[in-house]
Each structure stands twice: as C-alpha cells, then as structure tokens.
Amino acid sequence: MTKAKRQPVDEPIDLAAVDNIVRRTGTTADAAIPILQAIQSHFRYLPQEALEHVCRTTEITAAQIAGVSTFYSQFRHKPVGRHMVRVCHGTACHVAGAPLITEALRRHLGIDDDHEDTDADRLFTIEKVPCLGCCSLAPCMTIDDVTYGKLTPHKATMIIDKVRKESGR
C-alpha cells in the first residue's frame, strides 16, 4: 500500500496587515516594489490573496504586480518553511559534495517533487545558493543565520533533526 502524501495546510491571509502596508507605503504604481517587499517580509512570500487585495485597494494593476513580482528573483510565490536552509553550491562546495548534501536533505525531508523546495510540515525550505563566503568550510550550508561547515550528507540530516527538535516538532 502506498503512503498518502500529506498536503500542507494554508493559513488564512491577514488582509488587515496588507491594508497597513498600503497605508504606510502608498497606492500609486511607484509603490509596487516596496509594497511587495513589505508583503513578502510579513508573510515570507507573496500570497495570491494579498496581491489581489493590493489590486483592489490601490491604483496598481494586476499586470504591474505580475510584472514586478516575476521580474525580481527575490520574490517568492509559494509559502516557505519556518527555517531557510541554504546549501552552498559555489565551486568549492560543489567539488566537496554539495549536490549530495542537497539530495540527502531533500530525501530526508520527503521533498520528492522537483518543483517543490519546502517540506510538508512547512518547517524547512531548501535553497541552493552561490558561494556563502566560507569556502574553507566546504561543503557548507546555513540554517537561518547559523553556518554549518565540513558537512557530510549524514551530518547535514542530523543538523536538520536537531533544529526540528528545537522547534518542538
């Protein structure tokens, strides 16, 4: 029997927070980028419902929002996990085994769809990033603001389990 895949549950979007952002930032087209940045900073991604609310309450059109939010890679359109795991895939880390680290973490967290980067508990999001600037620790990763180096696939998954435990999950 195959195990049913658990789907993450979307939390309701607090549109009052979007109203506050618009009130602080402005309602004209030139406010589009700061509004999206503030929405992402609040929700950690750009919820569709929040973007539609911006269209309804400002002069900014859906086309302008779509243009800005897809042009800049800083904007995320899917919810992220509580912890951002950034695995360095710069040259030194790549040579030292970064692809194996990423693969082990994804497998460990049950992220098997190539289009997904977040686990079903929405606890971890895995990102591949360029050089983190600590090549002597290769291969390395950061979880939120903490750097972990000299990783092996096993060590990386143990670190994930430790962070998960500390999160009470």
Ligand code: FES
């Ligand atoms: S290549 Fe990974 S820290 Fe520089």
